[in-house]
Amino acid sequence: MASVLRIDVDDPNVDMDHAQRLLCRGEPFTGEVAEYQSGQLISLDEYTDGILNGQSYEWYQDGTLRSEGIARDGRTGGDSKEWHPNGSLKSRKSFDSAIASLREEETWDEHGVPLTSWRRDDG
Missing domain, CATH: 2.60.40 (Immunoglobulin-like)
Structure with missing residues (x-):
């Protein structure tokens, strides 16, 4: 089974283009996008070709699940x-x-x- 590529949303190589697609090193990103606060994972979203597409999770700072949902082609x-x-x-x-x-x-x-x-x- 292939591993899923994961990037940190705060990485300096991560940006958005004019069409609001998530880019990594200038290319639309496919994989998981993580956000951390004080070293703790607080959100994890799946993207396909720079568009939110798949599971989305958020956690409270203590690690308790805050929310989960799904998006398809950028829409809930x-x-x-x-x-x-x-x-x-x-x-x-x-x-x-x-x-x-x-x-x-x-x-x-x-x-x-x-x-x-x-x-x-x-x-």
């Missing part, structure tokens, strides 16, 4: 989740993959108590 698609710092689920969103439009959303407080629930009526 599928389900995304966000957690409170204590690890309890904060929100869940579902997007139409074809048009990156929000279909439904649920939110909870840090104790797991439901706050909101919304679903788009396509009827």
